[in-house]
Structure formats: C-alpha cells, structure tokens
Amino acid sequence: MDERRTAIVTGALGGIGRAVAEALTAANYVVVLVDINTEEGTTLAARLNGHFVAADLAQRRDCRRVVDETIDRFGRVDVLVNNAGFQHISPIESFPEDKWDLMLAVMLTAPFLLTKYVWPHLQAQHWGRVINIASIHGQVASPYKAAYISAKHGLIGLTRTTALEGGNHGITVNAICPAYVRTPLVESQIAAQAESRHISADTVIEDVMLAPAAIKRLIEPAEVAALVTYLCSDAASAITGAALNIDLGWTAR
Numbered sequence: 684m685d686e687r688r689t690a691i692v693t694g695a696l697g698g699i700g701r702a703v704a705e706a707l708t709a710a711n712y713v714v715v716l717v718d719i720n721t722e723e724g725t726t727l728a729a730r731l732n733g734h735f736v737a738a739d740l741a742q743r744r745d746c747r748r749v750v751d752e753t754i755d756r757f758g759r760v761d762v763l764v765n766n767a768g769f770q771h772i773s774p775i776e777s778f779p780e781d782k783w784d785l786m787l788a789v790m791l792t793a794p795f796l797l798t799k800y801v802w803p804h805l806q807a808q809h810w811g812r813v814i815n816i817a818s819i820h821g822q823v824a825s826p827y828k829a830a831y832i833s834a835k836h837g838l839i840g841l842t843r844t845t846a847l848e849g850g851n852h853g854i855t856v857n858a859i860c861p862a863y864v865r866t867p868l869v870e871s872q873i874a875a876q877a878e879s880r881h882i883s884a885d886t887v888i889e890d891v892m893l894a895p896a897a898i899k900r901l902i903e904p905a906e907v908a909a910l911v912t913y914l915c916s917d918a919a920s921a922i923t924g925a926a927l928n929i930d931l932g933w934t935a936r
C-alpha cells in the first residue's frame with residue numbers, strides 16, 4: 684500500500700481543480716480526482732499516477748462512494764479539497780428553482796457530506812486538511828448570482844464551524860476566496876459579456892469584471908493551487924478557520 688498522503692480533489696477536470704491535482708501530485712500526494720467526465724478523468728489520473736472517481740456530487744450516494752473508494756484503494760485519506768462548482772446568472776424573480784437546488788447540492792451539501800465522511804479518518808490519524816474553494820463571492824455579493832453567492836457564503840460558514848471542531852484533532856479547515864481565475868468557467872462568462880455588450884474581451888476584463896480590483900488581470904489557476912499546497916504543508920498548521928482572499932485587492936476598499 685502507498686505510504687504517501689492521499690488527497691481527494693473534486694471538480695478535478697476543471698481549471699482550478701486540475702491545477703490543484705497537478706500541484707499536489709508534484710508535492711508527493713496521491714491524488715484522487717473526482718469529476719463527472721469519465722474518459723478525460725481516467726486519462727488525467729493516469730498521467731498523474733492518481734485515481735479517478737466518476738461521481739455526480741449532487742448525489743449523496745456518490746459522495747459516500749468517493750470516500751469509500753479512496754479508503755478501499757489507498758487505505759487512507761489525508762486531504763480533501765472541495766472545489767467542484769459552477770455558476771448560473773439570473774435575476775431572483777426568474778431564478779430557476781431546480782438550478783438553486785442543484786447549486787446548493789454541489790457547492791454546499793457535497794462539501795458537508797465529504798467533510799463528514801473523511802472526518803473519522805482524519806481524526807484517527809490526528810492530521811488532516813480540508814480546503815474549501817469558496818470565492819470572493821463568499822465574502823461579498825454581486826447581483827444575479829443568488830445561488831452561487833448563497834452557497835459560497837455557506838461554505839465559509841461550514842469552514843469556520845469545522846475548523847473549530849478539528850482544532851483538537853490536528854485537522855485544519857480553510858477556505859480560499861479567489862476573484863476571477865482564468866478557467867473555462869470565466870472564459871465563457873467573458874465571451875458572453877463581450878457579445879451582449881458589444882465590447883472586446885479585454886474591455887470586459889478590465890472595465891466590467893475587474894472594476895473593483897486594484898490589479899487588473901485574471902488570476903492563474905496555479906496561483907490558487909500554490910495556496911492549496913501551502914495550506915496542506917506542516918508550515919501552515921496554525922492557519923485554520925480562515926477565509927483567505929486571492930482577490931487582486933477587490934475587497935481592500
């Protein structure tokens with residue numbers, strides 16, 4: 684059995700999740716990649732010498748299976764990175780109710796369930812890291828993103844609560860709150876805004892999306908992954924219950 688620490692990364696085929704999976708592999712973790720697209724997941728997991736679990740995190744039994752498969756295969760779990768998520772933009776009066784349910788299921792209930800299921804393993808070994816990829820929209824709001832912003836604010840609440848519970852067990856729990864990161868999720872938002880406003884993609888980034896930011900550029904996924912890796916290190920063992928912004932100065936004003 685592999686003696687290296689094992690990390691579960693959800694949404695591992697997306698922009699941030701892939702960068703986190705690569706960074707943790709480079710930091711000598713065995714990575715369990717969780718996402719919904721099987722073929723691509725198997726290929727990426729093979730490249731990283733990790734393991735792919737195809738799961739729909741909106742389903743409770745799939746959340747359970749992610750942890751069960753990790754334990755069956757590797758005999759341990761040390762790190763959980765709750766990263767899977769997606770955006771839907773709509774005014775409140777027409778916000779689709781099924782979309783609300785789905786977004787809360789993937790971005791708040793799944794992190795709760797996965798944390799609950801890994802917890803006994805982290806407690807037993809007196810070492811664990813849970814890292815929740817929230818958002819700057821876990822700290823502040825923007826209009827038309829009711830479900831996303833509610834889920835991300837909730838995720839910071841879950842982070843703080845579980846940090847308090849993990850304190851005596853060598854478990855730290857932290858949230859990372861990025862502003863716009865260069866990923867497929869954001870690239871599609873930029874393209875949509877450029878089209879609807881009849882302006883260039885650069886203008887969307889600088890004048891619309893990053894209007895509140897001090898530094899006018901997108902964040903790279905590797906910058907988020909570097910913070911995840913640091914939080915997993917023993918050097919970060921005093922940091923818990925934090926909601927750490929990587930926000931280009933967005934919330935400084």
Ligand SMILES: NC(=O)c1ccc[n+]([C@@H]2O[C@H](COP(=O)([O-])OP(=O)(O)OC[C@H]3O[C@@H](n4cnc5c(N)ncnc54)[C@H](O)[C@@H]3O)[C@@H](O)[C@H]2O)c1
Nearest residue numbers: 694696697698699739740741766767768818863864866868
């Ligand atoms: N990109 C940004 O600017 C940004 C900023 C702040 C926070 N975030 C957060 O970072 C996380 C990752 O975002 P990203 O930009 O890499 O997005 P992405 O769309 O590139 O990746 C998200 C991944 O989650 C997976 N996923 C979605 N629903 C799932 C489900 N039901 N079951 C399993 N997997 C599922 C998708 O298949 C995808 O691979 C999200 O939680 C997002 O809210 C992103």
